[in-house]
Amino acid sequence: MKQYDYLIVGSGLFGAVFAHEAQKAGKRCLVVEKRTHTGGNIYCEEIAGIHVHKYGAHIFHTDNKEVWQYVNQLVEFNRYTNSPIANYEGKLYNLPFNMNTFYQLWGVRTPDEAKAKIKEQCKEYEYITNPQNLEEQALKLCGKDIYQRLIKGYTEKQWGRAATELPAFIIKRIPFRFVFDNNYFNDPYQGIPIGGYNCLINALLKGIDVRIGVDYIEHRQELDALAEKVLYTGCIDEYFNYVCGPLEYRSLRFEHKHLKDIEDFQGNAVVNYTAREIPYTRIIEHKHFEFGKQPSTIITYEYPDDFEKGKEPYYPVNDEDNTKIFKKYQALAQKEKNVLFGGRLAQYTYADMDDTVAAALKLWKDSRIISAQ
Template sequence: MAEFDYLIVGAGLFGATFAHLARKAGKKCLVIDRRNHIGGNTFCENQGGINVHVYGAHIFHTNDKPIWDFVNSFTEFNRYTNSPVALHEGKLYNLPFNMNTFYQLWGVTTPEQAQAKIAEQIASLNITEPQNLEEQALTLVGTDIYEKLIKGYTEKQWGRKATELPAFIIKRLPVRFTFDNNYFNDKYQGIPIGGYNKITEGMLEGTEVRLDTDYFSDRAYFDGLADRVVFTGPLDEFYNFQFGELEYRSLRFEHETHEVENYQGNAVVNYTEAHVPFTRIIEHKHFEFGKQPHTIITREYPDTWTKGKEAYYPINDEENTRRMKQYQELAAQETNVLFGGRLAEYRYYDMHQVIGSAFVKAKQELGVDLVQS
């Protein structure tokens, strides 16, 4: 008989959520992670009282009350509302595109004026069937918004010209004709007081965790420790890349400490010009309304992904979709392995979606709704 009911490969949000629910169901789990910390990309490092989002800004938002209640059961959330601003040629614009933005662009003061301005710009383009991202974006918001706030940022993010990117990447763009700078429409939003580690530490309390532990260093040994495996790593790696690598865009971060109380006045400032190499600057203390005498900022640079770099954004083009389907066909034949999370599913997930996916799979696997119990 195996020592554990479940071996969970990966201590990120999916693995931690599943481990918590399985333990609640009376199951014994072992969680392993090749990194030296739990929490996956939500991991925060406390530096002088400031919780630094090591792998980029994470802002929790959801419309799902059970998920909101679940994360709040581990730590209280603050009232942080994501209201980024964009800097272009020395001028600041509110995001998402709303009446404040339109006033800043054109001096218009009513929704009717803003709608007329956008409609006028779209009409002049004569684009009936958008063939690429650029044409798609232009038909949604017109030339001014596209040129100043979308084009440079998007081309940096993807490392390709907007005319070379498929139209489906921007199916719609949020345009609001109200003076509302809240980036998300979700009912619940905030940052966990004390950082995201509070949540994953709470989820994994009472569960054995081994860090700096690579599943692929001895798969047979690790598989033998448990009756079933929950795998949250890259699906192509699980199958030894036999159909080729699934591709991603990556990010790299430059963290700096400044001996000033307030560097930029906002948690997130986007830089939309193509000649500025980074896409945004994060000032971490503003996520938790910090009053420290110093501050820490992070410049975020889009990066070409190669094996060994962090995989952030799946490239869901035709070739990668074809490869993924081949891997999924193999995964469907597994009898003792459950796959979940953004890497195993090759999907871009927000945090609440990862937790929701773990809820669903835990219920299917364990046979009870442990979120409500």
């Protein structure tokens, strides 16, 4: 008999939820993590009494009541509501696009006035019957003002290429809200764990053996020998040594600053900078996630970055070529005995936290059914 029932590669939200469920069922688990801390990208670093979202802003939101109840049985969440601001050439606009935004853009005061203005703006682009790129798609959906001030520059920075070079399907629709409501998400459940996300990860991994600073790919043979089964949450192309070619990602770079003499830098947790010439996409002020009253503040500049080996892969480039490559890796993964693949990197997808929790719970449930057969 091996020492562990499960070796879980990666201590992010997916791996932590799976490990938690396995342990509850009496399974012996070992979690290995390449970084020097647990939690993956939701890890928080405490500085001057502020929980800093080290790898970018993470706001838990969901319409799945079961998932919300699941995480709340582990930790208590606050009532944080995501209401980002957009800064374009020094002018501020509310997000998502709502009556506040339309008033800031055009001075309109009623939903009918706003709808008429959007219709007027879109009329100019009626000739675009089959949008060939993101720019044409966006102009057809919202007109030039919203596109040029609030979409174009931000999107081009995010993807590292011109909007005319991006596929139209990236923007399938543009949600307009004809109410004065700055709540970014439609989901009924939303908040941040009181005390930061480390509290959630620590609760999930309580009592489970964890080894940090361990690269699974480098020590695969000896680690595999410790457990009956493996859950792998890393990059699927790396697992298979890139035999089908590398998958493309976009990365991010973060510049954290502790402003010791400033109590409140921008009055909001997230401010997006939508002009193309400003190199960062947003500034995050972390204390606002937990309504902090500390005498100083910490801000983070978030820069989009090209991905290369050694950088963190954040966003998959789900275009046609990469999708073909991923399907080849999926086929290889299905042939692996005693290895499960889960999480955003192994599934080559962008996933919100609630979807990650739900997917981990489903994989655990499915694996139990298969084991029982």
